[in-house]
Amino acid sequence: MTAAATEPSRAEAIRDDRVATRSLAARMLSRPEVGSLVGAIVIFALFMLVAVPFRNVANIGTILYGASTIGIMAVPVALLMIGGEFDLSAGVAVTTSGLAASLLAWNFGLNVWVGVFLALALSLAVGAFNGWLLFKTGLPSFLVTLGTFFVLQGINLGVTRLLTGNVATADISDMDGFASAQQVFGSEISLGPINLKITVLYWVVLTVVAAHILLRRQVGNWIFAVGGDASAARAIGVPVRATKIGLFMAVGFCAWLSGMHLLFQFNTVQSGEGVGKEFIFIIAAVIGGCLLTGGYGSVVGASVGALIFGMTQLGINYAGWNPDWFKAFLGVMLLLATIVNVYVKRKADLR
Amino acid sequence: MSVAATPILELEDIGKSYGNVHALRGCSLRVRQGEVTCVLGDNGAGKSTLIKIVSGLHDHTDGVMKVDGEPCRFGSPREAQATGIATVYQDLALAPLMSVWRNFFLGNEIRRGPLRVLDIDRMKQICHDELAKMGIVIPDLDRPVGGLSGGQRQCIAIARAIYFGARVIILDEPTAALGVKQSGVVLKYIVKARDAGLGVIFITHNPHHAYLVGNHFVVLKLGRVVLDAHRDELSLEQLTAEMAGGQELQELSHELSGADPGKVAAPAAVEHGQVEAPDLPPVMEAEEERTA
Numbered sequence: 001m002t003a004a005a006t007e008p009s010r011a012e013a014i015r016d017d018r019v020a021t022r023s024l025a026a027r028m029l030s031r032p033e034v035g036s037l038v039g040a041i042v043i044f045a046l047f048m049l050v051a052v053p054f055r056n057v058a059n060i061g062t063i064l065y066g067a068s069t070i071g072i073m074a075v076p077v078a079l080l081m082i083g084g085e086f087d088l089s090a091g092v093a094v095t096t097s098g099l100a101a102s103l104l105a106w107n108f109g110l111n112v113w114v115g116v117f118l119a120l121a122l123s124l125a126v127g128a129f130n131g132w133l134l135f136k137t138g139l140p141s142f143l144v145t146l147g148t149f150f151v152l153q154g155i156n157l158g159v160t161r162l163l164t165g166n167v168a169t170a171d172i173s174d175m176d177g178f179a180s181a182q183q184v185f186g187s188e189i190s191l192g193p194i195n196l197k198i199t200v201l202y203w204v205v206l207t208v209v210a211a212h213i214l215l216r217r218q219v220g221n222w223i224f225a226v227g228g229d230a231s232a233a234r235a236i237g238v239p240v241r242a243t244k245i246g247l248f249m250a251v252g253f254c255a256w257l258s259g260m261h262l263l264f265q266f267n268t269v270q271s272g273e274g275v276g277k278e279f280i281f282i283i284a285a286v287i288g289g290c291l292l293t294g295g296y297g298s299v300v301g302a303s304v305g306a307l308i309f310g311m312t313q314l315g316i317n318y319a320g321w322n323p324d325w326f327k328a329f330l331g332v333m334l335l336l337a338t339i340v341n342v343y344v345k346r347k348a349d350l351r
Numbered sequence: 352m353s354v355a356a357t358p359i360l361e362l363e364d365i366g367k368s369y370g371n372v373h374a375l376r377g378c379s380l381r382v383r384q385g386e387v388t389c390v391l392g393d394n395g396a397g398k399s400t401l402i403k404i405v406s407g408l409h410d411h412t413d414g415v416m417k418v419d420g421e422p423c424r425f426g427s428p429r430e431a432q433a434t435g436i437a438t439v440y441q442d443l444a445l446a447p448l449m450s451v452w453r454n455f456f457l458g459n460e461i462r463r464g465p466l467r468v469l470d471i472d473r474m475k476q477i478c479h480d481e482l483a484k485m486g487i488v489i490p491d492l493d494r495p496v497g498g499l500s501g502g503q504r505q506c507i508a509i510a511r512a513i514y515f516g517a518r519v520i521i522l523d524e525p526t527a528a529l530g531v532k533q534s535g536v537v538l539k540y541i542v543k544a545r546d547a548g549l550g551v552i553f554i555t556h557n558p559h560h561a562y563l564v565g566n567h568f569v570v571l572k573l574g575r576v577v578l579d580a581h582r583d584e585l586s587l588e589q590l591t592a593e594m595a596g597g598q599e600l601q602e603l604s605h606e607l608s609g610a611d612p613g614k615v616a617a618p619a620a621v622e623h624g625q626v627e628a629p630d631l632p633p634v635m636e637a638e639e640e641r642t643a
Binding site: 027216217218220221222228232233234235236238291295296 | 493
């Protein structure tokens with residue numbers, strides 16, 4: 001304690017010897033993302049061993065693409081969970097956004113970009129509505145977003161059927177602005193033998209920005225606080241309502257980004273898609289060290305969780321195993337990761 | 352009018368009703384610089400409602416609240432803090448999973464540079480210094496506060512309120528959950544805050560603690576003020592009596608007169624008094640026999 005020498009008043013402070021300084025190793029181990037990192041290394045080693053195509057450098061692009069489509073959503077979902085709330089509508093909200101852009105542009109003969117920005121407004125509005133309903137009703141977010149999950153699912157199917165008489169939107173690849181929008185949302189970059197989808201870039205940028213906000217910004221402090229103890233946060237002057245609604249809107253924004261990729265990758269959107277994805281986002285966040293009760297977690301961890309998904313999904317394919325087993329594998333992964341997280345954290349806190 | 356004579360905070364006939372439940376009625380209170388105003392009362396007397404009004408969590412339904420002589424209402428705790436009224440709650444308002452320094456600066460984070468990034472080093476330094484002034488050194492400020500003792504958490508909450516709350520500090524039963532020694536530390540800190548020119552509102556149901564540090568005493572009962580007196584007009588005995596409800600305490604002591612608390616006897620012997628023999632666990636019985 002070098003500081004103690006500079007001021008005399010501090011010298012009289014009695015050091016509580018029951019609370020010792022922890023070693024660097026213990027502090028590193030008590031970070032929330034440790035469990036997911038260990039898991040990622042184990043999964044990587046496993047598939048390197050059993051799946052020959054997994055070792056092919058060119059396949060890195062494919063694996064990262066799979067991870068990025070989950071990661072783009074896992075990041076805001078992790079922030080929301082740290083803020084103490086769930087969003088079960090996150091999966092179908094992606095589809096809603098893609099459908100909205102496509103249907104609006106097609107039916108009104110608009111430039112594709114107009115549809116894209118209308119979809120952004122809609123996605124943000126859905127997020128804000130989730131947050132608003134949460135505070136208006138006082139119900140847990142699990143119930144509120146379960147409601148919007150079903151509502152959006154129904155609207156997706158109903159409106160698409162109503163406007164196109166089909167379960168998918170029309171191909172919009174010949175419309176004005178499609179080429180430039182595809183450049184933004186669905187292009188590919190070549191790095192030597194590796195072809196990287198642009199979503200990988202979005203995923204990495206989102207992770208860095210979100211991690212910075214969470215750990216180095218005032219808002220990040222507020223996110224931890226509203227998730228850890230909302231009434232304490234309010235009492236000390238944190239705008240709880242605005243913080244949580246903002247988090248729901250961040251999920252909306254990323255749902256829009258994912259939805260746009262979906263649209264411009266395949267030129268058309270299936271209206272029934274996205275159901276069940278919300279749990280995958282939540283599982284990625286939990287593997288990454290987020291507590292279901294809020295107030296604790298890591299964005300980097302959630303991204304590593306998404307990477308584990310990407311590796312597993314393709315690794316099972318590459319290994320020649322029956323992909324039917326994928327979900328069972330995921331369940332085991334989830335349980336193992338959470339057990340490791342809890343175990344490591346307890347050990348590190350005791351040191 | 353001199354500075355000291357104008358109360359920083361003044362309540363006139365403040366009342367609060369929740370529907371048809373009147374939690375607080377006609378309560379008047381004055382808080383001056385460099386004075387400790389003690390608010391005493393039993394459970395359900397309206398102490399918590401009073402703090403919630405002053406700290407901006409609830410709005411009052413009757414009466415006038417004045418800050419520096421100007422009538423005002425607080426819409427949120429942030430507004431109350433902006434006028435210099437800081438509150439240390441009974442549940443301390445700390446997020447248990449957050450680190451010490453993050454809790455300390457919650458809502459008042461220090462940011463630097465054009466990008467407004469958190470100035471973590473400076474916050475940790477200030478946090479360390481402020482806690483050291485209260486006599487507590489936590490070597491690892493990155494530890495979650497949930498793992499600290501009750502006294503340490505109390506100190507963090509009080510140090511935080513004093514560091515940020517310049518003029519009035521409200522302490523909601525700060526000694527209720529503490530041992531004798533930690534209570535002493537907190538009481539000493541109340542005196543320090545008073546000497547630093549703060550107005551202190553000390554909410555407690557312990558007249559002994561109140562009388563040690565208080566300049567002015569207000570006793571609440573069932574939502575009304577039943578005593579409002581300066582230290583000169585009051586002895587500890589009077590305060591205790593008023594607090595416990597004078598008459599009720601007399602009746603209680605009369606009722607218990609047969610059970611001499613100094614008397615050590617086997618439980619069976621007590622049935623000659625006016626109190627029935629209590630069911631004592633075997634451990635206590637053994638202890639009493641040994642002392643006998």
